Amino acid sequence: MANTETMTINMGPQHPSTHGVLQLVLELDGETVVKAVPHIGFLHRGVEKLSENRSYHRALPLTDRLDYLAPMSNNLGYVLAVEKLLGITEQIPERAKVVRVMMAELTRIKSHLVWLATHALDIGAMTVFLYCFREREAIMDMYEKLSGARMTSNYFRVGGLSLDLPEGFENDVREFIDAMPGHIDTYEGLLTGNKIWQKRTIGVAKISAEDAIDIGLTGPALRASGVDWDLRRDNPYSGYEDYDFEVITRQGCDTFDRYKARLDEMRESCKIIHQALAKLQPGAILADVPSVCLPEKKDVVNSIEGLIHQFKIITEGFKPEPGEIYQGIEAPKGELGYYIVSDGSANPFRMKIRPPSFVNLQALPQMVEGALLADVIAAIGTLDIVLGEIDR
Amino acid sequence: MSEMLSLSNDPLLFISVMVAKILAVFLVVVLIVAYATYAERKIIGRMQTRLGPTMTGPLGLLQPIADGLKLFFKEDIIPAQSSKLAFILAPMMILVPAFITIAVIPFGGMITVGGYQVPLQITDLNVGILYILAMAGLGVYGIVLAGWASNNKYSLLGGVRSAAQMVSYELAAGLAIISVFMLSETLSLRGIVEAQAGSVMDWYIFSQPLAFCLFVITSLAEINRTPFDLPEAETELVSGFCTEYSSMKYALFFMAEYANMIVVSAITATLFLGGPAGPFPGPINLLLKVFFFMFLFIWIRATFPRVRYDQLMFMGWKVFLPLALLNIVITGAVVVF
Numbered sequence: 001m002a003n004t005e006t007m008t009i010n011m012g013p014q015h016p017s018t019h020g021v022l023q024l025v026l027e028l029d030g031e032t033v034v035k036a037v038p039h040i041g042f043l044h045r046g047v048e049k050l051s052e053n054r055s056y057h058r059a060l061p062l063t064d065r066l067d068y069l070a071p072m073s074n075n076l077g078y079v080l081a082v083e084k085l086l087g088i089t090e091q092i093p094e095r096a097k098v099v100r101v102m103m104a105e106l107t108r109i110k111s112h113l114v115w116l117a118t119h120a121l122d123i124g125a126m127t128v129f130l131y132c133f134r135e136r137e138a139i140m141d142m143y144e145k146l147s148g149a150r151m152t153s154n155y156f157r158v159g160g161l162s163l164d165l166p167e168g169f170e171n172d173v174r175e176f177i178d179a180m181p182g183h184i185d186t187y188e189g190l191l192t193g194n195k196i197w198q199k200r201t202i203g204v205a206k207i208s209a210e211d212a213i214d215i216g217l218t219g220p221a222l223r224a225s226g227v228d229w230d231l232r233r234d235n236p237y238s239g240y241e242d243y244d245f246e247v248i249t250r251q252g253c254d255t256f257d258r259y260k261a262r263l264d265e266m267r268e269s270c271k272i273i274h275q276a277l278a279k280l281q282p283g284a285i286l287a288d289v290p291s292v293c294l295p296e297k298k299d300v301v302n303s304i305e306g307l308i309h310q311f312k313i314i315t316e317g318f319k320p321e322p323g324e325i326y327q328g329i330e331a332p333k334g335e336l337g338y339y340i341v342s343d344g345s346a347n348p349f350r351m352k353i354r355p356p357s358f359v360n361l362q363a364l365p366q367m368v369e370g371a372l373l374a375d376v377i378a379a380i381g382t383l384d385i386v387l388g389e390i391d392r
Numbered sequence: 393m394s395e396m397l398s399l400s401n402d403p404l405l406f407i408s409v410m411v412a413k414i415l416a417v418f419l420v421v422v423l424i425v426a427y428a429t430y431a432e433r434k435i436i437g438r439m440q441t442r443l444g445p446t447m448t449g450p451l452g453l454l455q456p457i458a459d460g461l462k463l464f465f466k467e468d469i470i471p472a473q474s475s476k477l478a479f480i481l482a483p484m485m486i487l488v489p490a491f492i493t494i495a496v497i498p499f500g501g502m503i504t505v506g507g508y509q510v511p512l513q514i515t516d517l518n519v520g521i522l523y524i525l526a527m528a529g530l531g532v533y534g535i536v537l538a539g540w541a542s543n544n545k546y547s548l549l550g551g552v553r554s555a556a557q558m559v560s561y562e563l564a565a566g567l568a569i570i571s572v573f574m575l576s577e578t579l580s581l582r583g584i585v586e587a588q589a590g591s592v593m594d595w596y597i598f599s600q601p602l603a604f605c606l607f608v609i610t611s612l613a614e615i616n617r618t619p620f621d622l623p624e625a626e627t628e629l630v631s632g633f634c635t636e637y638s639s640m641k642y643a644l645f646f647m648a649e650y651a652n653m654i655v656v657s658a659i660t661a662t663l664f665l666g667g668p669a670g671p672f673p674g675p676i677n678l679l680l681k682v683f684f685f686m687f688l689f690i691w692i693r694a695t696f697p698r699v700r701y702d703q704l705m706f707m708g709w710k711v712f713l714p715l716a717l718l719n720i721v722i723t724g725a726v727v728v729f
Contacts, residue, residue, distance in 0.1 A: 031553075120697065123697040123698060124619065124696070125695075125697040126693070127436075127439060127440050130441060131440070131441070194696070199703055200697055200698075200699070200700055200703075372700060373549070373629075374700045375700070
């Protein structure tokens with residue numbers, strides 16, 4: 001037997017399928033991965049540090065840029081955390097809560113669509129990519145109608161919502177979720193029964209339930225390893241306890257089961273949105289807490305008190321009591337947590353974000369060592385990472 | 393029945409007819425290559441709910457020309473650390489075998505020129521099939537050399553993949569063809585076409601359905617098309633063996649891919665679908681069959697994910713090869729008894 005050497009290749013940060021600027025240093029023996037070391041930090045913008053020099057309202061737009069595929073989920077986590085810090089969680093109006101749930105679930109579908117699109121493209125199924133983006137485009141249009149922006153929505157506010165739903169918005173949502181299960185069936189028709197797809201995903205990038213818990217895996221990746229854990233049900237927020245939905249768990253621990261889990265989650269999201277639409281009643285969209293929430297525009301332009309009110313909040317912000325809180329939500333990719341420390345000033349003293357992608361990425365070396373190069377691609381895809389969130 | 397035109401009975405006429413045939417075939421193939429890229433983009437676009445090219449000329453029809461011009465004027469980069477000669481030779485070594493394989497494909501019956509019989513085929517080798525297999529084997533060198541000469545790890549992996557892939561699939565493809573010439577008792581492609589000349593039911597696709605399926609699948613692997621496009625798997629190896637190529641050299645790889653598609657389609661049509669037989673004049677029948685297969689290849693590309701390297705080898709050696717051998721045994725038994 002001749003002497004053989006392993007080969008080290010740099011996969012990324014410029015590589016078509018490392019989903020952004022992830023760098024993987026792979027040690028290859030032929031095509032078999034001996035060792036994989038992820039390197040991160042190419043997209044670091046210092047969101048946590050930046051927030052320390054901004055008032056609570058002004059830190060909100062930064063959260064859009066974390067997981068840019070699911071901006072509203074990031075907004076939701078942040079506003080819930082600040083509301084908890086202020087102790088106004090109980091005062092959020094019902095309409096705001098319902099709209100938040102509805103948009104969070106639409107965001108989940110949007111994020112899962114991008115995941116499916118890129119995951120399928122990585123494995124070579126090109127058509128699914130475009131089908132998914134067709135549906136994602138519909139959600140983008142809704143985002144635009146709602147907040148004016150397609151990606152960085154910045155729609156929720158501490159205390160409620162920035163604007164009420166535009167006219168006809170509910171119909172758009174209803175039309176979309178009525179059609180969506182059919183679209184999911186189309187994706188399944190192209191992939192689930194496809195022998196090549198099954199061969200590429202079943203038994204690939206396995207991670208056992210124990211390992212998943214040790215690493216801190218959350219979201220669909222954890223649930224596909226058989227752990228029944230979903231913050232929407234187990235630690236409900238924003239009124240999720242009033243919705244009837246199933247937490248999808250699967251036992252396969254592999255790429256195929258994570259794929260199935262996410263597709264079924266999209267179906268569950270459609271159900272939740274249906275229920276949210278039924279619950280949606282006219283009403284206030286901001287909590288009645290003048291020290292935190294901006295006054296209505298008509299008060300600002302018509303009365304001096306309103307103008308002063310707005311001026312005070314814009315220039316000074318609000319000052320929560322000193323203390324610290326943690327608020328986790330079930331973002332599309334897993335548990336997204338905000339840990340905020342207040343020293344009584346108008347800026348957060350420290351804001352620590354627990355991004356699901358960052359923690360989930362730690363499972364990658366374990367998943368791919370001993371596997372083939374092509375499985376690395378499948379593993380990166382199945383973890384559903386977003387570098388904006390990992391590097392922050 | 394007049395005499396066959398050959399170099400001995402009318403050299404001048406023979407040479408001019410030959411040149412005319414070569415030019416005609418070459419032009420048609422180059423045109424199809426150019427418009428196959430257009431067709432692929434249009435057809436896949438249609439399947440993926442988008443439009444494909446629309447801006448260049450009416451319906452985007454000038455797109456292949458625009459692409460060609462663009463690539464022609466791009467800077468031709470040769471990486472400093474590459475081995476220059478091999479790097480330059482590789483694209484030619486892959487394109488040339490693809491084009492010259494077409495020389496043995498019959499595209500019609502006999503026509504009369506100046507009182508002599510002229511076959512509609514550039515040349516009828518009596519070892520036609522061996523020639524095709526040999527040329528297919530030569531094409532591998534281009535890819536392996538390209539991968540090696542680029543001095544890029546991704547390219548190298550692509551080159552190694554293609555070498556393994558083509559060798560294992562050529563074997564199965566060759567064995568699938570054996571059963572065809574066991575029936576036709578000739579290696580000449582014209583002979584094979586004549587053996588299927590009776591009715592449609594004489595086409596070998598009906599007597600050799602297994603060999604037909606095997607040949608179509610293995611040839612997909614040989615020409616590196618989805619789901620066997622591992623050597624240039626974009627999402628894994630960036631662009632595989634052609635990562636470092638730019639300008640016209642890259643265009644040559646691209647042309648070779650489509651030329652190979654045409655060649656494989658034409659060979660399949662000749663071996664299993666009676667070649668130029670059909671309701672229309674010979675060349676048109678053949679073209680229709682070629683277009684059918686090319687559409688099939690494009691359709692497959694829009695539908696299937698990519699197989700993994702070990703699965704590809706598994707299929708080649710443990711599924712297709714035994715099946716092809718089995719097919720030979722069955723054919724042999726049928727021929728003898």
